Amino acid sequence: KYPSGKERQRASRIPSQFSQEERVAMKEALKGAIQIPTVSFGPGEFNTTALAEFGKYVRKAFPAVFKTSFIQHEVVGEYSHLFTIQGSDPSLQPYMLLAHIDVVPASDQGWEVPPFSGLERDGFIHGRGTLDNKNSVMAILQALELLLVRKYIPRRSFLIALGHDEEVSGANGAQKISALLQARGTQIAFIVDEGGFILDNFIPNFKKPFAMVSVSEKGSINLMLQVNMTPGHSSAPPKETSIGILAAAVSRLEQTPVPNTSGNGPLKKLLQQLANEFSFPTNIVLNNLWLFWPLVSRLMERNYIMNALARTTTAITMFNAGVKENVIPSVAQATVNFRIHPAQTVQEVLELVKNIVADDRVQFHVLSAFEPLPVSPSDDQAMGYQLLRQTLQSVFPEINIVAPGTCIANTDSRHYVNLTTGIYRFNPIYLQPQDFRSIHGFNEKISVQAYENQRR
Template sequence: MSLTVFNKYLRAPRLERAIKIPTVAFFRKQLNTTALIEFGKYIQKVFPAVFSTEFIQHEVVGEYSYLFTVQGSDPQLMPYMLLAHMDVVPASEEGWKFPPFSAEEDEGYIYGRGTLDNKNSAIGILQALEFLLRRNYRPRRSFYIGIGHDEEVSGLDGGKQIAMLLQARGVKLSFLLDEGSGILDGVIEGIKSPVALIAITEKGLLTLNLTVRSDPGHSSAPPKETSIGILAAAMSRLEKNPMPRLFGYGPELMMFEHLASEFAFPLNIIMKNLWLFSPIVSRIIERKPAGNSMVRTTTALTIFNAGIKFNVIPHLASAAVNFRIHPAQKVAEVLEIVKDTIDDDRVEITVTEAFDPLPISPWDDQALGVQIFRRTIMDVFPHVSSICIGNTDSRHFTNLTDAIYRFNPVILKADDVSRIHGWNERISVKDYEKQVDFLFQLIQNCDIDKLPKPHLSTHEL
């Protein structure tokens, strides 16, 4: 392959144009369907080989999602799947350096909603495959590509329908790769070198609607407590009383044990003896939001609605609370803690959505996915010092495989994590090129009979 030709192909502005299509998902039945249709037309236009190659079947699922079946030349090899999504969360222009759907390029970064979550993967997968096809590449191992349209609002009409379709066809996967963690650079305190973190499980989810009803009236003669006051007090109790610390009861313990030698003295000694020091380590980790999410079930107050007029006592106040459940807990346990914490019968608690944490995927040397990821990361990111296994639509695919991995091959610095679903989401042009290169290499590595041990790796899983 000509490196010059490949790099020129990577620089083509396919991602930028995709970012400009506002495929916003507000709620399950409130999507920008016009933009979703436009996105579908766009990928057909810019990836003609993907849509015209004889050994690739493409299907529209759930009206807007896409499923690609890439038929390999060796039917004896168990297929795998690459998963991404085209929809994005809403974004107002307030707080952004550039408008969120402008795809403005500045100082080597592309700004826009979806640059990290998750059009970079959706376009990157298709771009890598397109280039392979243009080189007359025919994979030996079959694989599937799923691009959902409603992942941000549960994936029930997109990703889940794709999974059900494959299950009905009797498909079994050797592994599935979805979005998730990334290459963390300066995010883990005490480690200077970048760390590729592949998630082997997924936190559970519980979304609750809290409601308080009271008699309406005039603001000139207010009751001792209004519906707003009662609900605000309940929300405050949830925020001031976080869920119990569970560091050491999930896969995050394995992650730090594998990383132990990367820490400087005396942290390396502490990390090698977490059986003794885990209480201290967990208190340090939880100081930052990203670290706090690793050690416990998180509580996020996300919606509050009440009142119709400044001089009317509201009859109704409601709010939404979102919990991301640690692998050591279940939905039922979290719900009990919530009820005990609120401890007020006037607050009605309704479950909007819930699922338990997913099972832990295989992470040993015998797991095909682990071998391939490790080899590909070393191929594309030779300066990444280690591969760590630690704690998205992928939960819908548990009937197809027990090997679900969540990894976005993009370097994330400390301030990048808050950009996802936040202001100024962006990706560097260089990082996007590396991501496409990673996917390009991964597809080819999946066709190797026996993968050699990775070079330049400082750790064994």
């Protein structure tokens, strides 16, 4: 896949100062974490037994973290964890690392190995949570444990916040930790969370992996559409039914995407940064986006991940109507999930959607909504971004492109906007499109080597 020279180069960067025992213990610790099914099923529905077990598990796996005098550990919202690591220089503002303990559900069906087995095969550890996001939970604590064993005392204080309900909005974990820190008046220099990767092979004809640090994150609307009609006997149906009207409305939404607003977001900047890495004629096209932007954005929309980066997306996720074969139903309901591009607002999207549906018989009920997250600075003065970039390039010297981007999903970091303006969503892992599909999908896995690199 990569030139073998680079492969060797990368292998040699695995810290030689770790013993074979330590390296085995590290990967075994991750496997054990995968085996605890900390599944979030829905709002307020967690596997509390597993979450409690996970708390015990990390205490056992990382004894130094829990017995070090300058580390304070607090349990928040019963299952989330907040660590405060006191640095030697109290004049420096602390930073904060985020990760989440919970995972989305997975059944054995469709998987090569059972999703909660944590089995190692061909150099990969398999299971739900190996990329989202127990890899980070474990890598952060593991790195701290190893540093403590080596008598490390940090200069700058930092916090580690591990949420237990990220997959169902973070109301009981991240939101409570944030409230606690705000009540204490804590100021945070910057935050690092999940939501960006070293992207490998995502762009056609572009073989060079590059790091995308997400400096913003999409907003969201869950919109319920409802049509009410008079019920009756199916033997004498009316011309239109609640189901027919709603289906037509939903179909119009699917056929008419919300306009592409990426010309105003980080995506255009990213493409400009990549321009000179392409050969002729793509380099010319990307260096002249003032002229070619309509063409480029149209081409990008053909790829469903690029499309998600480029615009507010429309996903019809639920459809409910009808009670019996021979009854004309009175009510039909559908739920549509919009993920809002950072250049748009909740209000703008709702207006556009009303005009697309263009049928007064369809009622709108906003079930939940939040705006896209502010764009964190990525200029030369942005300490968090620059530190992340420098660290990344020292661990992965072969990566010479680090670019700001947008996280198309949501993360716990959105609950911390009142504590800092610098929120960076990035995990130092090589990700290919098929790996991306495994997140919330089948056969989620991480290579032992990728995990070792992340922990550094």
